[in-house]
Amino acid sequence: MDINPPVHEYTRLQEEECRELLRLFDQIGVATAERVYSAGDAIYREGEYGDGLYILTSGVLKLFRPYSGSKEATLRLLKPWDIFGHLAFAGDAKQQAYAEAVTECKVVKAPKIFVERAIRQEPQVALKIMTLFELRLVQYEELIRCLLPRETEVRLANLLPLLAHKFGESDGNGDIAIDLRLTHQDLAAMVASTRESVTKVLNEMRSRNVIEVRSGRITLKDSRALEELGRP
Amino acid sequence: MDINPPVHEYTRLQEEECRELLRLFDQIGVATAERVYSAGDAIYREGEYGDGLYILTSGVLKLFRPYSGSKEATLRLLKPWDIFGHLAFAGDAKQQAYAEAVTECKVVKAPKIFVERAIRQEPQVALKIMTLFELRLVQYEELIRCLLPRETEVRLANLLPLLAHKFGESDGNGDIAIDLRLTHQDLAAMVASTRESVTKVLNEMRSRNVIEVRSGRITLKDSRALEELGRP
DNA sequence: CGTAAATTGCTCGAATTCTTGCAAGCCGTC
DNA sequence: GACGGCTTGCAAGAATTCGAGCAATTTACG
Numbered sequence: 001m002d003i004n005p006p007v008h009e010y011t012r013l014q015e016e017e018c019r020e021l022l023r024l025f026d027q028i029g030v031a032t033a034e035r036v037y038s039a040g041d042a043i044y045r046e047g048e049y050g051d052g053l054y055i056l057t058s059g060v061l062k063l064f065r066p067y068s069g070s071k072e073a074t075l076r077l078l079k080p081w082d083i084f085g086h087l088a089f090a091g092d093a094k095q096q097a098y099a100e101a102v103t104e105c106k107v108v109k110a111p112k113i114f115v116e117r118a119i120r121q122e123p124q125v126a127l128k129i130m131t132l133f134e135l136r137l138v139q140y141e142e143l144i145r146c147l148l149p150r151e152t153e154v155r156l157a158n159l160l161p162l163l164a165h166k167f168g169e170s171d172g173n174g175d176i177a178i179d180l181r182l183t184h185q186d187l188a189a190m191v192a193s194t195r196e197s198v199t200k201v202l203n204e205m206r207s208r209n210v211i212e213v214r215s216g217r218i219t220l221k222d223s224r225a226l227e228e229l230g231r232p
Numbered sequence: 233m234d235i236n237p238p239v240h241e242y243t244r245l246q247e248e249e250c251r252e253l254l255r256l257f258d259q260i261g262v263a264t265a266e267r268v269y270s271a272g273d274a275i276y277r278e279g280e281y282g283d284g285l286y287i288l289t290s291g292v293l294k295l296f297r298p299y300s301g302s303k304e305a306t307l308r309l310l311k312p313w314d315i316f317g318h319l320a321f322a323g324d325a326k327q328q329a330y331a332e333a334v335t336e337c338k339v340v341k342a343p344k345i346f347v348e349r350a351i352r353q354e355p356q357v358a359l360k361i362m363t364l365f366e367l368r369l370v371q372y373e374e375l376i377r378c379l380l381p382r383e384t385e386v387r388l389a390n391l392l393p394l395l396a397h398k399f400g401e402s403d404g405n406g407d408i409a410i411d412l413r414l415t416h417q418d419l420a421a422m423v424a425s426t427r428e429s430v431t432k433v434l435n436e437m438r439s440r441n442v443i444e445v446r447s448g449r450i451t452l453k454d455s456r457a458l459e460e461l462g463r464p
Numbered sequence: 465c466g467t468a469a470a471t472t473g474c475t476c477g478a479a480t481t482c483t484t485g486c487a488a489g490c491c492g493t494c
Numbered sequence: 495g496a497c498g499g500c501t502t503g504c505a506a507g508a509a510t511t512c513g514a515g516c517a518a519t520t521t522a523c524g
């Protein structure tokens with residue numbers, strides 16, 4: 001029995017609500033379109049009009065946007081049952097980021113007019129979507145929390161638990177392994193820093209036995225120490 | 233006739249949707265509670281359970297959270313017809329920030345169970361709330377865009393147009409004045425920087441005639457120059 | 465009007481980051 | 495097994511921010 005279950009409450013909730021939403025869509029007869037993307041494929045681009053609700057059902061996907069000329073920041077790293085994309089029921093909405101498949105993934109898209117019809121027919125749909133929206137909002141608040149401190153060390157100390165929380169697998173020893181191959185460059189894009197700074201901080205954490213890196217996968221060995229680094 | 237209308241499309245949309253939402257609440261008989269707060273009063277605190285939908289109907293209000301020990305970051309500065317607060321229809325939601333009145337303000341709170349009932353009775357309510365949620369999401373994305381670059385100058389160059397956009401008044405010459413008294417400390421809290429850095433950058437912008445400061449109020453004189461500073 | 469408080473302007477050194485460049489290591493593929 | 499590409503490690507200089515301290519100015523309030 002795990003003391004720290006790798007699947008946390010809100011992850012479970014998200015999957016549940018999302019699955020039920022798809023079931024309701026199916027019942028009501030919403031014309032959803034499932035499409036498979038290969039790693040590197042773009043789902044949509046910044047500036048495109050948002051005319052539907054996107055649901056990731058398999059694989060890993062990232063939302064990113066350019067900044068300061070030539071850099072890229074990863075705004076969200078999505079796993080199955082995350083929703084994404086802008087859609088405004090009143091007025092127009094533009095996508096605020098690029099969506100790109102990190103691994104092969106399956107994406108379900110529900111066109112705006114169908115979603116709207118579904119909400120009118122079955123209020124339950126609205127409640128589910130709003131819960132999923134709320135979770136999306138929380139993810140942005142988490143990102144902001146990572147970006148507020150300026151030191152790369154503090155930013156990473158805030159980010160790693162989030163990744164572990166979302167992509168983590170308890171490995172039996174109470175440690176949590178992040179089940180993703182993340183390069184230092186990938187992490188740098190998530191905390192809006194540089195590859196070198198991430199390398200330096202990661203090495204320091206590793207030498208202190210706070211984390212462990214094996215074949216590109218990070219394991220959190222000392223969550224308490226990370227927490228302390230997170231709020232200096 | 234204004235070339236750059238100070239009230240932009242999404243501001244108008246937000247007010248419209250929000251007013252109609254309140255009208256619908258009234259029609260359906262939702263027991264909303266309006267309360268007046270004096271400047272400095274707390275509406276809620278971080279960690280409190282979110283059990284309702286908050287709507288600001290008058291005044292200015294800020295959401296902020298502490299970081300790096302003793303600092304405070306302003307996450308959002310709200311004007312009338314902004315909504316705020318977390319509420320999860322499934323599961324529990326905690327407030328992720330402190331909400332505090334900047335000026336005297338009026339806040340309408342619609343308890344969660346009533347909102348839920350209203351959505352079930354009248355799907356139109358769901359559509360309005362979702363549009364307002366979407367706009368809230370965009371505001372966070374805007375904040376993140378401000379926080380990605382590291383230089384205070386770039387962050388401010390991104391922030392000022394947002395403030396002008398939201399709190400701006402065209403003064404006839406095509407310039408936009410931010411109709412708020414903002415201290416350098418206030419601005420520093422919004423871009424997660426220090427008061428000194430903001431002072432320095434603001435003086436530099438002023439000497440270049442990019443902005444003008446009169447009795448604590450900032451006027452944007454050269455939006456194009458700001459844009460260029462915003463993406464170096 | 466006058467005092468007290470808040471805000472702004474300025475400086476200096478310490479700390480951190482970014483940038484650039486290159487070498488060594490790891491991996492997958494051919 | 496050898497090659498090429500990606501990833502990681504390291505270093506030195508430039509730039510920026512941060513922090514502390516203090517004076518000048520403005521604003522607020524009695």
